[in-house]
Amino acid sequence: MKQRAPFFQILLVGLFIAYMILPVIATYIFSVATKWDITLMPEGYTLEWYQTAFDHPYFSITLTNSFIVSIAAVLVGLLFIVPTTYWVHTRVPCAKTLLDLLMILPFGIPSVVLALALIRVYSFPPVGRSPFLLISACVIFSMPFMYRPISNSLMAIDVHTLTESALSLGANTLQILIRVIAPNILPGILSGSLLVFATVFAEFTLANLITGASFKTFPILLVEFTRRDGRIAAALSVISFTVAWIVSLAILWVGGRGRKPTEEALGAR
Amino acid sequence: MAYLELQNVSKLFGTVAAVKDFNLAVEKGAFISLLGPSGCGKTTTLRMIAGFEMPDAGTITLDGADITGVPPNKRGTGMVFQAYALFPNMSVRDNVAFGLEVTGHPKKEIDERVREMLSLIRLKDTAKRFPHQLSGGQQQRIALARALAIRPRVLLLDEPLSALDAVVRVALRGEIRRIQLELGITTVYVTHDQEEALSISDRVVVMNQGLIEQAGSPEEIYRQPKTRFVAAFIGTANQLNGVLVDRAQVRFGETILRAPVPLALNELSKIVVLVRPESIAVHATAPTDAQNILEGTIQTITFLGPITRVGVDVDGTRVVADLAVSNRAAFTHTQHVWLSFPADACQVMEST
Numbered sequence: 101m102k103q104r105a106p107f108f109q110i111l112l113v114g115l116f117i118a119y120m121i122l123p124v125i126a127t128y129i130f131s132v133a134t135k136w137d138i139t140l141m142p143e144g145y146t147l148e149w150y151q152t153a154f155d156h157p158y159f160s161i162t163l164t165n166s167f168i169v170s171i172a173a174v175l176v177g178l179l180f181i182v183p184t185t186y187w188v189h190t191r192v193p194c195a196k197t198l199l200d201l202l203m204i205l206p207f208g209i210p211s212v213v214l215a216l217a218l219i220r221v222y223s224f225p226p227v228g229r230s231p232f233l234l235i236s237a238c239v240i241f242s243m244p245f246m247y248r249p250i251s252n253s254l255m256a257i258d259v260h261t262l263t264e265s266a267l268s269l270g271a272n273t274l275q276i277l278i279r280v281i282a283p284n285i286l287p288g289i290l291s292g293s294l295l296v297f298a299t300v301f302a303e304f305t306l307a308n309l310i311t312g313a314s315f316k317t318f319p320i321l322l323v324e325f326t327r328r329d330g331r332i333a334a335a336l337s338v339i340s341f342t343v344a345w346i347v348s349l350a351i352l353w354v355g356g357r358g359r360k361p362t363e364e365a366l367g368a369r
Numbered sequence: 370m371a372y373l374e375l376q377n378v379s380k381l382f383g384t385v386a387a388v389k390d391f392n393l394a395v396e397k398g399a400f401i402s403l404l405g406p407s408g409c410g411k412t413t414t415l416r417m418i419a420g421f422e423m424p425d426a427g428t429i430t431l432d433g434a435d436i437t438g439v440p441p442n443k444r445g446t447g448m449v450f451q452a453y454a455l456f457p458n459m460s461v462r463d464n465v466a467f468g469l470e471v472t473g474h475p476k477k478e479i480d481e482r483v484r485e486m487l488s489l490i491r492l493k494d495t496a497k498r499f500p501h502q503l504s505g506g507q508q509q510r511i512a513l514a515r516a517l518a519i520r521p522r523v524l525l526l527d528e529p530l531s532a533l534d535a536v537v538r539v540a541l542r543g544e545i546r547r548i549q550l551e552l553g554i555t556t557v558y559v560t561h562d563q564e565e566a567l568s569i570s571d572r573v574v575v576m577n578q579g580l581i582e583q584a585g586s587p588e589e590i591y592r593q594p595k596t597r598f599v600a601a602f603i604g605t606a607n608q609l610n611g612v613l614v615d616r617a618q619v620r621f622g623e624t625i626l627r628a629p630v631p632l633a634l635n636e637l638s639k640i641v642v643l644v645r646p647e648s649i650a651v652h653a654t655a656p657t658d659a660q661n662i663l664e665g666t667i668q669t670i671t672f673l674g675p676i677t678r679v680g681v682d683v684d685g686t687r688v689v690a691d692l693a694v695s696n697r698a699a700f701t702h703t704q705h706v707w708l709s710f711p712a713d714a715c716q717v718m719e720s721t
Contacts, residue, residue, distance in 0.1 A: 258452060264421055265454035265512075267441045269468030269519055279471070283458035 124341065131334035149335040158321055163339075166301055166318035169231065173238040173300040174293045177246040180239070182289070185247065186281055189254050190263055203247040206240055214241060215309035234310045238300045245295035253288025254281075294351050298344050370433060372397035372555055373418070373523055378427030380413050387413040389579040391427070395523075395557065400549055402558045402566035405576035406602070411559045412527055414576075418557060419525050420444050431522060447521030449512050451528040455500040461487070461511055462496040468519035486514040489548060506537040513545065517552065524549070524556045530565065538562075542569050563603050567591060575599050597718055600643045607649075607688045609642040610720055619717060622684045627660045628715035641720040648714035649690035651679055652707040653699060659709035663688065667704045681706060 131149055133142030153159055188195050206214075218237050219229065227233050262284065266276040282289065304319040311317075318340060325333040371394035378391040388410040395401050403411035416422040418429060420441030428437045436444050447468075455464050463470075465486050469479045487493045490510040500508055509529055516524060526545070530538040546569040549556050560566050566573050567587040574584040575598075582602075583595045594600035601608070611621035613634060619626045619642055628642055656662060665683035677692045679700060690708055692700070700706065 257457075258454075261450055261452050261454045262456065264419075264441070265448070265450060265456075265515075266467070266471075267421075268419060268446060268448040268525075269471065269515065270442050271467070271471040272442060275471045279467075280456050280458070284456070286458075 127334050127337050127341075130331065131338045133331070149331045150339075152329075153325075153332050153335045153339070156321070158316060162316045162318045162321040163343075165231075165315055169235055169238060169307070169317060170297045170300040172235045173242055174246075174296045176235065176239045177242060177296050178289065178293065181243065181246045181292075182250060182282065182285075183277060185250050185254060186259070186277060189251075189259050199247075200251070203244050203251075206243050209241075211241060211303070211305035212309065215306050219310060229311060229314065231311060231315050234307060234315065237306045237310055238303060241303070241306065242296040242299050245299060246292040249288040249291035249295070250285060251288075253285035257284050290351055294348050297347055297351075301344060302340065370430070371395055372399075372432060373557070374430045375414070375418070376428050376430070378414070378417060378424045378429065380410075380417060380422060381425050386579050388417070388424075391579075391581065393574065393581075393584070395555060397555055398553045399571045400546065400556045400558065400569065401572045401574060402560060402570040403574050403576055404560055404563060404566040404602075405582075406561060408578075409576040410579040411561075411576050415525050415527055415557060415559045418523065419446050419448050445522040446525055447516030447519055447523070448525045448527065449509070449516050449529045451531050455508055455512055455515070457500055459499075460496065461492075461498050461500070461503070464500070464511060465515045465518050467515065472519070482518055486518045489517070489551075490514045490544070504537075505533050506541055509533065509541060510544065513548070517548070517554070522555065524554050526556065526558045528560055529558075530560075530562075538565070545569065567603070575602065577602075594643070594716065597641065597643075597720075600716065600718070604645060605689060606643045606645055609644070609686060609688070611640060611642060613638060613640055617712075621663075622686070624661075624663060626715065627712040628717050629712065630717050634717065634719055639720040640717050643716040643718065644688075644710055644714055646678060646689045646691040647676075649688070649708050649710045651681075651690050651692060651700065652709065653704070655707050656709045660712045661710050661715070663708045665706065665708065667700055667702055667706055670700065670702060679706075681708060683708070 129142060130136055132145050132147060134144035134146045136142040185199070188199050214237060218233060222228055222233055259281070262280055263276055266280050271279070302319055303317075304323055307315075307317040307320055308323075312320075318336070322333055322336045322340065325336055373393075373395040375391055375393040378388060379386065380388040391410075391414060393401075393414075403414060405411050413422060417424050420436070420439060424437060428435055430436065431444070431446075456467065459467070462483055465483045466479045469482060474482075483496070484493075487496060490513060492507060492510055492514075495503065495507065495511070500511070503511065512529070529545070530541055533541065542565050545558075558566070558570065567590070570587060572584060573587050573590045575582040575590060577598050583590060583599045585593075590599060591603055594603060594606075597608070600606045609621045609626070611619045611626070613630060614620050614625060616630050617627060619628050619630070619640060621642060626642060630640075634640060650656075650659075655664075663681075663683045665681040665688065667679055668682050668687070669678075669680035671678045671680070675694075679690050679692055681688045681690065688708060
């Protein structure tokens with residue numbers, strides 16, 4: 101069957117990508133522009149906005165804080181969700197629908213509601229208004245992003261046969277999870293980690309309400325600047341995008357090294 | 370007490386009994402096959418021996434100890450699955466070494482054992498390859514090596530050859546038997562392929578709907594089936610329905626057949642005479658000296674490679690007979706022929 105050159109499709113996709121990427125490109129350009137009010141392209145280029153941003157006393161602190169919260173959310177999420185999903189898939193398959201439902205719930209809870217509810221319930225020290233509470237809130241709020249890819253990956257492999265072979269060879273559940281299951285659901289783990297990192301890194305509402313000024317994250321700094329100076333805010337946005345891209349590439353690169361045999365095996369089935 | 374014993378084992382799935390009151394004794398070093406159609410309970414039984422299913426009743430003992438409640442990773446049983454259960458993320462070497470690594474054996478011992486196992490299955494050069502780079506037959510041999518590496522007390526195989534093509538299947542079943550004999554390992558093999566079971570087992574257990582129909586050596590099962598099911602399932606058998614005449618004669622339609630009648634059958638019971646096609650000779654003219662003679666018309670002539678099978682209509686009953694190579698061209702469709710067979714080729718059973 102001859103495939104017609106899908107000119108119309110290419111055009112459509114191209115337009116869509118352009119539409120999506122234009123704001124990002126504009127932000128990039130704005131962050132290095134001296135003045136860009138009335139002309140089609142900037143009047144001049146400068147790096148002074150980045151300089152001002154780096155010089156800000158809270159820059160490195162907020163960046164570090166955001167990293168801490170994002171990485172912690174990924175790790176805690178993995179720790180909770182991978183074993184649970186595996187357990188449900190292998191030992192309690194009837195609970196799978198319930199788990200699917202549970203993992204969609206966070207979508208129905210607005211961040212403001214989640215933040216206020218958590219603050220109410222966990223108002224006692226040392227938990228109250230602490231980074232720990234923020235991390236927990238981020239884990240809950242990002243659960244669907246971690247769960248779906250992992251659950252899909254588990255369904256793509258023959259979990260039962262792999263588990264039973266490993267059991268018959270004398271392995272215990274932890275060994276099976278670490279040596280057999282995790283490496284084979286790496287695509288899911290990576291996707292999940294990426295999504296969680298990206299969403300938590302950019303999360304403003306939860307951070308603002310739960311810890312506020314006592315533990316500022318990068319989005320909080322960014323929002324502050326949007327009210328003061330748009331150009332510096334643009335620079336901070338660019339930094340934010342860049343961080344997300346670098347981390348994504350890093351995760352994909354690390355994962356890519358061990359992924360090939362599994363992928364080929366799955367493809368061959 | 371035998372090395373592996375199942376006593377009064379039953380398993381229910383909901384209200385359906387997959388296995389009913391199963392009793393089996395396996396001697397050390399023996400190769401026994403559980404043979405039967407899909408759904409007969411053979412895989413369920415194997416999984417209970419492995420520990421993946423819990424019996425609802427009965428006990429399983431291995432080497433004198435009750436293993437009924439022991440989890441599968443502590444039983445000392447090695448299993449080979451039908452679907453290639455090799456770990457895709459690990460090389461062949463790591464796959465075979467897995468069982469020893471998770472139980473904390475020293476590296477030197479593991480390396481030595483892996484070399485030994487790969488030699489045994491004659492795939493020494495594959496150590497660094499990954500499962501997806503191997504053929505189906507090779508993967509199953511690696512799976513076998515992996516199961517044997519841990520020195521299991523019993524080797525369990527769940528239809529390991531079903532997913533392979535015919536030529537590989539025949540070669541590999543011979544390999545499995547060779548390795549089993551070399552290691553002297555007690556083996557339970559599940560299959561629905563009777564040729565497989567008959568060719569490599571010491572004993573065959575024919576199962577149907579959760580019950581054992583018959584257990585015995587391959588020859589016993591083939592030549593002296595105890596029930597109609599076994600006779601029909603193993604090989605091909607013509608079933609001639611009739612009534613008893615006396616201790617040595619049976620009436621089939623208008624003909625009297627000579628056949629040995631077991632003492633257990635009384636005069637009035639409806640019986641069935643079983644004769645295998647290889648015992649029946651086909652003649653173009655009426656034979657003069659035969660114990661049993663039937664007449665009919667040829668309906669089908671089927672070329673099966675080594676034999677040609679002829680289907681003859683004898684008064685409404687279809688009887689199949691195998692032709693010797695030399696005889697093949699002598700017959701045509703709708704030809705009127707005579708079939709002859711000796712009395713001792715017949716087996717008389719109660720017709721249920």
